[in-house]
Amino acid sequence: MRYRIAADSDAPHYLAIDAYLDNVTTPAVELQLPAWRPGRYELQHFAKHIQRFGVVDETGQPLPFRKIARDRWRVETNGASALTVRYNYYANVINAGSSFVDEGLLYVNPVNLCLYADGRLDEACTLELDVPADWPVACGLRQLAPGVLWARDYYELVDCPVVASPFMQQISYEVLGVSFHVWVQGGLRADGAEPFDSGRIQRHFSRFSQKQIELYGEFPEKDYHFLTIVLPTPFYHGVEHRNSTMLVLGPVDEGEGLYQDLLGVSSHELFHAWNIIRIRPAELLPYDFTKENYFSTCFVAEGVTTYYGDLMLRRSDVFTDAAYLKELQVLFKRHFETNGRAVQSLVESSWDLWLDGYEKGVPDRKVSVYFKGAIAALILDLHIRRQTNHARSLDDVMRRMWEQFGKPFVGYTLDDYRAVTEAVAGESLDWYYDLCIFGNQPLETKLNDYLAWVSLRIEYDESHTIHLLETGDEAGLLQRARWFGTPLTEEPHEGAVPEENLERT
Structure with missing residues (x-):
């Protein structure tokens, strides 16, 4: 047509x-x-x-x-x-x-x-x-x-x-032979200045783009476009697409807070270029635009992507350790303080996205496939790393998912994902799927077991507010550095986003 x-x-x-x-x-x-x-x-x-x-x-x-x-x-x-x-x-x-x-x-x-x-x-x-x-x-x-x-x-x-639009800021960069373009509509400041510093975007976006491409070994497209509309009012929304993402952010006068939002949502959506755009559940191939397309693995599509979005900002030294850990605490708060005792499992909440997944819903019914899904991904990543002394990780899971399902674009099932995770782990993961994926039991104890390995823990205060704390264990600090993919004593790159710029999150 x-x-x-x-x-x-x-x-x-x-x-x-x-x-x-x-x-x-x-x-x-x-x-x-x-x-x-x-x-x-x-x-x-x-x-x-x-x-x-x-x-x-x-x-x-x-x-x-x-x-x-x-x-x-x-x-x-x-x-x-x-x-x-x-x-x-x-x-x-x-x-x-x-x-x-x-x-x-x-x-x-x-x-x-x-x-x-x-x-x-x-x-x-x-x-x-x-x-x-x-x-x-x-x-x-x-x-x-x-x-x-x-x-x-x-x-x-x-x-x-x-x-x-008659005015759009365009910022381009190239990484490993792939052309990237950041387009920004709106957001002009009172003095006529463009909303974002072009050089800073090129530095930071180049770093996390390269880390993501290195994880998978290749990029699915020849180019990629970050389409961004900046509003004068508070807003935060992103949607993934085949070789682009659509982002709507605001308000323009938030300054560093707006830039922080841009980094977070851009890294998340870029990871989707592999995970869901190409590594896609079999139930969504091809899309049926006339009705619901039910599937039970949105915790992979969105949870794993949420986990990697911020982790890639740390691995690429766009975030410091402190900045990443503050984001991690926000993730924990969003799950444990809101729906940590919900009745549904991740599989059930994935299916029910089509029912009320984007609404608040009745109390303690569903979990977020984004937040609990990311925590489940973190537990799996640290488990594989601990079992193999970092020889394998969730990175290997996603690479295999790309090679077996994404690159040939054939679609995967829940059983396929489970088989890949168990092959990478080299063992049965019955406990993991029973607890984290099919179950609705509280995750704090199991999460702390793995966080302790990287010198972290979560705990509640008297008001039931959750806090992410560092234990200071030197062996754990070394494991954390290997998790982040950085030497223990490495200084962050010039221009990394420090902890104090994350308050808005």
Whole structure:
């Protein structure tokens, strides 16, 4: 299909979309708008944002259609060999999974508003943006001409958000043959200065990008784009995509706090370029955009990624030891003080993302696949390291997952993940899966067992506030340095983010 997107001249904050379908050979065509988007495992019913809808043939004559589901239309072609679908979409919300238009910004997540013809998901697509010629266009898709983007199929199209604006800060760097681009829209300061220091971003982003590529041995794409919108109000949201990530952050006047947010979410989302974009649960291959795609391994997709996001900032010396440990304490607080006694297991909460995973929900029911999932990943990593004296680790698990499932892009099951972890550990991990993955028992005791090995422990004070403490054990400090991948006495790189800059977290 071919799509043309413009601001609707008749309705503020609406996008006008023309979708062209050629080579029509059937008496009827069914058109589908996605009910959800990758990276957010809940039904979102994007069709509710469509105000008007119509279909014409190649001569401009209207074709009869009717809605047959909440986001599906059946069009009678009446012998037409091509048709055009004309509709608009309300785009007045800015988050990392939405679309927005005003006089200074066109921001599109194609999955929100690009419908497809049933049975033709594998055909190439073009997307034309009606924006001024001098507006930079930031997107991971190939650009055929200014404002004209090309995707090899619908799956690629809807996995590549687009930002176009008269002003965008662009910061580029290259690591191990891969080109990276950081695009920042908004956030200009009162004195007209750009929101972020370009040199600092190049230094820090280069370091954690290189560490992540070194872990896997290669990068899945030739280039990668960090698309960032900075708002004047507090905000923190990121979504992973095929060769890009969409980030929405704020407020602009937070200064160092805003930069800290940018580092944290960027490292997390970059790790997704392997883990979920390519190392993907079998239940999500291919995506079915019409309904829920239930799967039980989101603790791998999000928990492992949450664990590595901050750890990579430490390994690359973007964070100091103290800065990383403060982030680790925040992780512990988010799980243990909020839902450390919840009834559901990680597997159950992974499945129920489609039910209420992004809402607070009833007390003590579900756990966060992000927070408990990261703690489970930490326990597994330290267990393998302790058993093998650091000869193997969770790094080896993820490398094998990449080689066996991500690189060939075949999808994995829970049993596959368990088999890989046990092969790397060289032993049965029944205790780990019974306690951390399938169970709902408290994890403090087991976690402290492994934290003690790296000279750390957690404990509660009288108000049931959890604290991460250092024990000062010299042998544990050596193990911690090996965990972080740094010599025990190494000084942090110039410009590393110190502990005092993490208070906002």
